[in-house]
Amino acid sequence: MNRYWIYALWGAVLAMLIALGLSAGPFVLYLAMRVMILAIFALGYNLLLGRTGLLSFGHAAFYAAGAYGLSLATIHISPHPLLGIFLGVAAAAFLALIIGFFCVRHTEIYFAMLTLAFGMMVFSLMWNARSVTGGDDGLYGITRTAISLGILKIPIYKEYQYYFVVLFFFLLSIFLIYRIYRSPFGLVLAGIRENHVRAEFAGLPVKAYRLGAFVVSGAFAGLAGTLAVLLESNITPFASHWSRSAEPVLVSLIGGLQTFTGPLVGSIVFVVLREVVERFTHNWMFWFGVILLAIIMGFRGGIVGSTAEIVKRYSRV
Amino acid sequence: MSETLLDVRKLNKAFGMVTAAKNLDFTFQRGVLTSVIGPNGAGKSTLINLLSGHLAPDSGEVWFQGRDITHEPVYRRVKQGLCRSFQVVNVFSNLTLFENVAIPVLAVRGKAHTLLKPVTAHKEVQADVERVLDRVGLSEQAHMPARALSHGDQRLLEVAIALAAKPRLLFLDEPTAGMNPVERTKILGNIRQVAGTGDVTFVIVEHDMDVVFSLSDRVIALHRGEIIADGTPEEIKMNPHVREVYLGEEVRI
Numbered sequence: 001m002n003r004y005w006i007y008a009l010w011g012a013v014l015a016m017l018i019a020l021g022l023s024a025g026p027f028v029l030y031l032a033m034r035v036m037i038l039a040i041f042a043l044g045y046n047l048l049l050g051r052t053g054l055l056s057f058g059h060a061a062f063y064a065a066g067a068y069g070l071s072l073a074t075i076h077i078s079p080h081p082l083l084g085i086f087l088g089v090a091a092a093a094f095l096a097l098i099i100g101f102f103c104v105r106h107t108e109i110y111f112a113m114l115t116l117a118f119g120m121m122v123f124s125l126m127w128n129a130r131s132v133t134g135g136d137d138g139l140y141g142i143t144r145t146a147i148s149l150g151i152l153k154i155p156i157y158k159e160y161q162y163y164f165v166v167l168f169f170f171l172l173s174i175f176l177i178y179r180i181y182r183s184p185f186g187l188v189l190a191g192i193r194e195n196h197v198r199a200e201f202a203g204l205p206v207k208a209y210r211l212g213a214f215v216v217s218g219a220f221a222g223l224a225g226t227l228a229v230l231l232e233s234n235i236t237p238f239a240s241h242w243s244r245s246a247e248p249v250l251v252s253l254i255g256g257l258q259t260f261t262g263p264l265v266g267s268i269v270f271v272v273l274r275e276v277v278e279r280f281t282h283n284w285m286f287w288f289g290v291i292l293l294a295i296i297m298g299f300r301g302g303i304v305g306s307t308a309e310i311v312k313r314y315s316r317v
Numbered sequence: 318m319s320e321t322l323l324d325v326r327k328l329n330k331a332f333g334m335v336t337a338a339k340n341l342d343f344t345f346q347r348g349v350l351t352s353v354i355g356p357n358g359a360g361k362s363t364l365i366n367l368l369s370g371h372l373a374p375d376s377g378e379v380w381f382q383g384r385d386i387t388h389e390p391v392y393r394r395v396k397q398g399l400c401r402s403f404q405v406v407n408v409f410s411n412l413t414l415f416e417n418v419a420i421p422v423l424a425v426r427g428k429a430h431t432l433l434k435p436v437t438a439h440k441e442v443q444a445d446v447e448r449v450l451d452r453v454g455l456s457e458q459a460h461m462p463a464r465a466l467s468h469g470d471q472r473l474l475e476v477a478i479a480l481a482a483k484p485r486l487l488f489l490d491e492p493t494a495g496m497n498p499v500e501r502t503k504i505l506g507n508i509r510q511v512a513g514t515g516d517v518t519f520v521i522v523e524h525d526m527d528v529v530f531s532l533s534d535r536v537i538a539l540h541r542g543e544i545i546a547d548g549t550p551e552e553i554k555m556n557p558h559v560r561e562v563y564l565g566e567e568v569r570i
Contacts, residue, residue: 182435184423184442187412191420194409201369201403203395203424203482212430 014171021163029159030231035271036170037227038251042263043177044220045248050257051186052213053193055112057245058099058119059221064126064240065092066222067229071139072132079145081156081165085226092222093215095122100214104207107196119242126237138236142229156230166227173220174264180216181260189213221248254295256302265303269295320347322486322518323368323399328377330360330367330542337363338374339542345486345520350512352521352529354553355539356562361522362404364539365488369401370394382485396425398485404494404522406471408478410464414455417463417474418446421482445481453477453507469500476504480511489521493528501528508532530554538562 020032041063048054069088070081077083099118103111126133133139144162147154156162180186191199192206200206229235238244247270248263255266273291277284299306323345330338337360345351353361366372368379370391378387381399389397409417419436422445423429437443450456453473458466463474472492479487492508493501505528511517523529529536529550536553538546546556553559 176433179433179435182437183433184419184429184431184436184439187416187436188420188423188429190412190416191409194411195407198403198407198409198478199420200391201395201401202421202478203392204420204429205390205392209429 017167021160021167024160026159029163031271031275033163033166033227033231035267036166037224037231038247038271039264039267040170040173040227041221041224042248042251042255042267043173044217044224046217046252046257046263047177047180047186047189047220048213048217049249049252050259050262051181051193052189052210054104054107054210054213055249056103056115056214056217057112057242057249058103058115058117058122059217059248060240060242060244061099061119061122062092062096062218062221063225063228063244064122064235064237065095065218066225067235067239068126068133068139068225069222070226070229071142071235074142075139079143081144081147081230084230085169085223088226088229089219089222092225093219096215096218096221097211100211100218104210104214116242116245119240119245123237123240123242126240133237136237138234140234142233142235144230144233162230166231169223169227173223177220178260185209185212250292252302254292254302256299256305256308258301259304259308262302262304269303321345322347322382324380325368326378326380328367328379329375330363330372331375336360336542338367341377341542341544343537343544343547345518347485347518348515349534350519350521350532351535351537352523352533353537353539354523354526354529358541359539360542361539362490363542365401365490365520365522369399369488392424395421395482395484398483400479400482400484400486401488402475402479402490402492404490406468406475408463408471408474411462413460413462414450414466414474414477415446415459418449418477418481421478422446422449425482449477449481452480452511454503467500469496469503472496472500473504473507476507480517484517486518486520489519491522491524493523493525505532 021029024032045059048056066088069091070084073084073087099115103114103118106114127136144156147156156165188199188204188209191202192209196206225239251266251270252263253266254269255262255264274284274288277287281287295303301309321344325341325343328338328341341364353364355361363372367374370389374387378385380386381394381397386394386397409420419442422442426442428439428442447456450459453476455470455473455477463471466474472495476489476492492504496504508519509532512519521532533550536548536550537544538553538556538559540562545562546553546559
């Protein structure tokens, strides 16, 4: 596709998102924010899965670390949202550093199982450390106080106000992750996915780079967690449950592992589809599974990957 | 005039009952193109694996440019200038040729961890990559994925990746395996030309005796993990022990 078309497309999407924030009702705004938050989670996650070739089943732990980090900061330190977001992301990155240190020594199924095991440990810690995390009740009543920047005070309490905060971090994440994809670091990660022995013989400490990817993806998971807790105003240990870790995996698969925009499209499909299916039936999981199967088996390379393939084929003829 | 690049001291390696390296003790000098020959199972590949850090020796030491690297990980050896290519095609298949070569260039230039600046913004990296691709004659295909290349060109790319890491000493593990005569001539020309500049000292493991005797300054013959002969190509050709070992092998010396 032509470069200008791509700019135009991004411009149109941005204009649409801003128009949405200015005009849509609370429910649509809520859904849009859920999509964006999930997209941040999945975009970061796909840096690890699609780019580096590591399948993690423990990223809910970092999502929860972000969410609990922000909540605890709000309760004990200051309710300033930016401080909470900063501390939440830092907590998630730090946790990812510790867990990743042990996990990146292994690959494939062993890596996946280790991340799963660590994820379960984090879940059980959050469940049991009642005095800090509130146990199974979680932490609640996290309100969105105004963002004060010196003399400027930006209220974010209302849905449409907070929408622009989420939009800002959503765009920031897209920008950062896009830059990472095109950077030497991103190229090295792709090299490690393709052939980690060769990467080592190209002069790269492969484990350190895997850990780097793990921490970066963990930090974005944490960012998603902080934004989610501000949206929902509460957090329970289930945020760190391993079933939550499956979400970015599915989202990346739906959209396309080997594409940059795959997780974006996947997030829209995931959230909207679930919302629609839930309207019609109580056992939404069954129908959701059926639809997922169809997408994953019917669209090899995900929705974005296979669409790009089709476009390429037709534009060549 | 000769300067010792690699110094191998009493190197031993056994896999169970099989001895793959027995008391190996030798040096590689700068600028001396050495070939390692020997029948299958002689321990040639093990030797490369031991020296490049892929395998750890049971005992013995490896010194590179006056430094003990016996326990250094692979990537550190590469950064010091000790590289290798592989017997089978071992490239980044789904990446373009440019990217394939850019990875080692970024690694040795210490730019690989740069997070937010695009690869293309590093002009000196780009220049390096183009020079390496140009050297092996693959610059036309720079933006093709590696898997789209012919087998012979993939082997060339393999050598290009190894060269991109700016090695002082480069092991080539059967560089002509599976190549057609045209490709073979091309890669041998490349090796000769690069060796001629004096920047890179090659150590080649080869089955093809034509290649060995036309390229090498020195030949080491291995048998069951031991050095049975070490000398100029002429000396090796005349060596009765080598002839005995090779008797019945596919090669006639």
